[in-house]
Amino acid sequence: MMPKLMIVDDELDVREYLKSFFRRRKIDVITAESGEQALEVIEAEKPDLMLLDVKMGGITGVETLREIRNRGNKVKVIMVTGVEDQEMLRPLSDLEISACIHKPLILEELEKEVLSRLVAQ
Amino acid sequence: MFRKGILSLLFLSVACSLRAQETHWVNNKGLRGEELVSVAACPNKPNMVLLGTENELYRLDAAQRAWQPVCGAAGSIGRVNQILFDEFLQQVYAATDEGLWLVDATANTCQKIFEKSNENEKNCLAVCVAKNGNLYLGTKGGLFIRSNNQWIKESSFFDDKNIVSLQTDGNRIYVATDSSVYVHDEKTSQWRKILNIYMFAGPQESEETSSDDDNEQTVTPIRHLMVSQQQDGQLYVATSRGVFMSKDKGEIWDRLPLAGLDYVYVRYLLSDHKSKAVYAVAKSGLYVLENSGWALLFAAHDARMAAIRGKDLIVISGNDVFQHVLSKQQSFPIVDEDRLGFLSGFENEPTIRQVQQMAIDYAEVSNEKIQNWRRRAQWKAFLPDLSLDYDKTVTTALGASYDRTQVGPRDWGVSLKWELADFIYSSDQTSIDVRSKLMVDLRNDILSEVTRLYFERRKLQIELAQVQAPTEKGRLDKELRIAELTALIDRLTGGKF
Numbered sequence: 001m002m003p004k005l006m007i008v009d010d011e012l013d014v015r016e017y018l019k020s021f022f023r024r025r026k027i028d029v030i031t032a033e034s035g036e037q038a039l040e041v042i043e044a045e046k047p048d049l050m051l052l053d054v055k056m057g058g059i060t061g062v063e064t065l066r067e068i069r070n071r072g073n074k075v076k077v078i079m080v081t082g083v084e085d086q087e088m089l090r091p092l093s094d095l096e097i098s099a100c101i102h103k104p105l106i107l108e109e110l111e112k113e114v115l116s117r118l119v120a121q
Numbered sequence: 122m123f124r125k126g127i128l129s130l131l132f133l134s135v136a137c138s139l140r141a142q143e144t145h146w147v148n149n150k151g152l153r154g155e156e157l158v159s160v161a162a163c164p165n166k167p168n169m170v171l172l173g174t175e176n177e178l179y180r181l182d183a184a185q186r187a188w189q190p191v192c193g194a195a196g197s198i199g200r201v202n203q204i205l206f207d208e209f210l211q212q213v214y215a216a217t218d219e220g221l222w223l224v225d226a227t228a229n230t231c232q233k234i235f236e237k238s239n240e241n242e243k244n245c246l247a248v249c250v251a252k253n254g255n256l257y258l259g260t261k262g263g264l265f266i267r268s269n270n271q272w273i274k275e276s277s278f279f280d281d282k283n284i285v286s287l288q289t290d291g292n293r294i295y296v297a298t299d300s301s302v303y304v305h306d307e308k309t310s311q312w313r314k315i316l317n318i319y320m321f322a323g324p325q326e327s328e329e330t331s332s333d334d335d336n337e338q339t340v341t342p343i344r345h346l347m348v349s350q351q352q353d354g355q356l357y358v359a360t361s362r363g364v365f366m367s368k369d370k371g372e373i374w375d376r377l378p379l380a381g382l383d384y385v386y387v388r389y390l391l392s393d394h395k396s397k398a399v400y401a402v403a404k405s406g407l408y409v410l411e412n413s414g415w416a417l418l419f420a421a422h423d424a425r426m427a428a429i430r431g432k433d434l435i436v437i438s439g440n441d442v443f444q445h446v447l448s449k450q451q452s453f454p455i456v457d458e459d460r461l462g463f464l465s466g467f468e469n470e471p472t473i474r475q476v477q478q479m480a481i482d483y484a485e486v487s488n489e490k491i492q493n494w495r496r497r498a499q500w501k502a503f504l505p506d507l508s509l510d511y512d513k514t515v516t517t518a519l520g521a522s523y524d525r526t527q528v529g530p531r532d533w534g535v536s537l538k539w540e541l542a543d544f545i546y547s548s549d550q551t552s553i554d555v556r557s558k559l560m561v562d563l564r565n566d567i568l569s570e571v572t573r574l575y576f577e578r579r580k581l582q583i584e585l586a587q588v589q590a591p592t593e594k595g596r597l598d599k600e601l602r603i604a605e606l607t608a609l610i611d612r613l614t615g616g617k618f
Contacts, residue, residue: 013556017563020484024570082555104555107562 002028003118006047008038008064009080010056014105018051021107027118035064042068047075049098049117051110054081065095076117080105144419144473146576147435147442151188152179157437161204162430163213170428170435171213171226172442173201178215180226191224192231198222207250214256216245221258235265235272241281242274249287249294257294259284264296278303278312286346288356293370295356297346302358304371315371318342318360347390349399357399359387364401380414389426393447400434402427405565407436407445419445420477420568441576473575476610476618480571483615486564494553505537571613578606 005027007018015031022029030045032038036058038050054061065077076098099113152174159173172179172188176197179188192198192215199219206213213224220243221235237243241262249257256267264275264284279298286297294305302316319342342361349355356367357377364377364387382403389402399410402424408415421438428435434445471479481487511533518525581599610618 011552011556014559017486017556017559021563021566024566104558105562107559107566 002026003049004028004030004045004047005114005118006030006032006038006042006045006050006075008032008035008050008056008061009053010034010058011053014053018105018110021111022114025111025115027114035059035061035067038064039067042073042075043071049114050075050077051114052077052079054079062095065097069095078113078117144436144443144445146579147444149188149440149442150186151182151190152440152442154440156440157442158425159201159204160426160428160435160437160442161206162428162435163206164208167431169206169226170430171204171215171224172437173204173215173217175200177201178204178222178224178226178231189229191226191229192222194230198231198233202246203248205248205250212250214248216248216258218244221245221248235267237262241283246283246285247287247297249289251289251294252291257287257289257296259287259296275312283341285341285343288346288348290348290350290370295346295348295371297343297358299341300343302343302346302356302371315367316358316365316374318358318362318365344387345389347392349392350394357390357392359390359401361386363387364390377410378414381411381417382408382415388424391427391429393429396447398447400427402436405569406438407434419443420473420572422569422573471618473572476571476575476614477568479614479617480567481564483613483617484563484567486560486567490560494556498553505539508536508538510534510536567613571610574606574610574613578603578610581606 005022007015007029008031009015009018010033012033015033019029019031030041030047032041034056038052042050052061052065056064059067061079061081065079068075068077074096077096078099078101079097080101080103082103098117101110101113152172155174155176157172157174161171163169163171168181168185170181171191176199177193178191178198178201180191181187182189197219198215199217201215201217203216204213204224205216213226215222215224215231220233220237222231223234224231235245235258237260239262242260242265244261245258246261247259251257258265258267258272261283262281264279264282265272266275267273279296282298284296284298288295288297296303296305296312300318301314303312304315305311306313343358344361345359347357347359349357356371358365358374362376363379365374366377367374382401387401387403390399391402392399400418401408401410401415404421404423405417406420406424407418407427409418418434419436421436421443424436424438426437429447430444432447434447436443436445581603585596585599585603607618
């Protein structure tokens, strides 16, 4: 069974590029364009790992993660953040995350982070 | 006579069909699947091309059909880091991790002329010959100079430094270590440092330790130094922070634009003294320097080095050899009668460039997309935020002695607002930067994969046609693999292959 990755980002191009990249690496990929949508589908899809953008329209990535944890979901999460979003990361200190990756994304680095966590699964 | 006539017709038909192709795969028969590390072509003898692998040196046989080992009698000569054709002394040298070898490619003999017991000192990375006949040898454990057949270590200045590249412009010797470039000053007879790459900020710090050179024994900031032969004093250095150029023998350095390069880390540089073109070899392929940046000539999955051979460039990538035609006139230096027949069977297939373009178009990762984004972001700055309202206007007037409220008729209101800061920089630019970086990485990933699949498929097709699978099962296995590769390429190109 292929490992499953959920990509949550409000930018369509980012979602599509990452989906194309990881699918060619035999990883099943589902996407969500907002925190709200991610919360709707996460229980049904049960991803092994989630790439979660911090800054999004609607609820932020941090708020999304807090809600996920409040629901008792222990899914591994890699936060994706821009340099200017540092302040938004403060609340993460009490939330369990696997890693924090900064934009601009480097596919090679992202691939290592994702594959190492999916293999450990 | 009849057979010759048929072959000539075949040759012509292949010539016509191949005119459309700029790069083609070269027969690697005889190379035993070894990974290629270095390549060199003799300036005076176009048929003399030498390839260096992890263990051996190879040249084309007399019939130009297969590669044969040169130093077979000597056993393994080690990983061949550099091959040098010295026109001045009419010698060929091979710098390997076991020492320096003097090569007679015609007689197929190799003689070790430099050997050390120290692991670093015996690991030879670069060699060049000075005008006075002195031999300069760069090793992992310092610089050695041979004068009057005596080897002397230049320890006063270089100690045990890693010497990654050596060049001469006829009058000066240039030495590149991990992070600096030195020149031997003929006036003072001293070495002088002319470049320290740490003086320049890197375009992306993460690329300093890029893993694109996984197969290299060491990854050093400076990879290669080149002296342009057509313009005295023009130097080029390929580094982890980009490619640098000096027009005045190293006094002032400029970083060349990186536009067009998919990897900052260029592995090798070379120039064509006839056309004055400058070429760069990076993991992702072969590039040529243009006014505003680099143009990709040929995409590869692990390009390492190139050599100019007449009108062509020989490029090594992984365990494959490619020939890229520089001029419009075709040249067929590595052709044999069998191959003519095979190639004519491929004229109906798309070229590698066409397949790469199909893959780029299908994945929507073309350069034009980034330009389009930036253009739209710029235009957006000129467009105001427009709001319209239609409601009743209520006016209240308060005077010293009166209050008056007037409820006016419904009327329209229009508001236009410009964000002046967007003319300079908008948050859209940051988003575009993120997306474009991702897209470039993804494009490179796709090109690398489609190129690998394409040439693996082509190799199998040629093997099948050459009847290299004598058993029925062997033939069936190859045919199945070709079908699988065809399907994979088809998937990457959206069914257009």
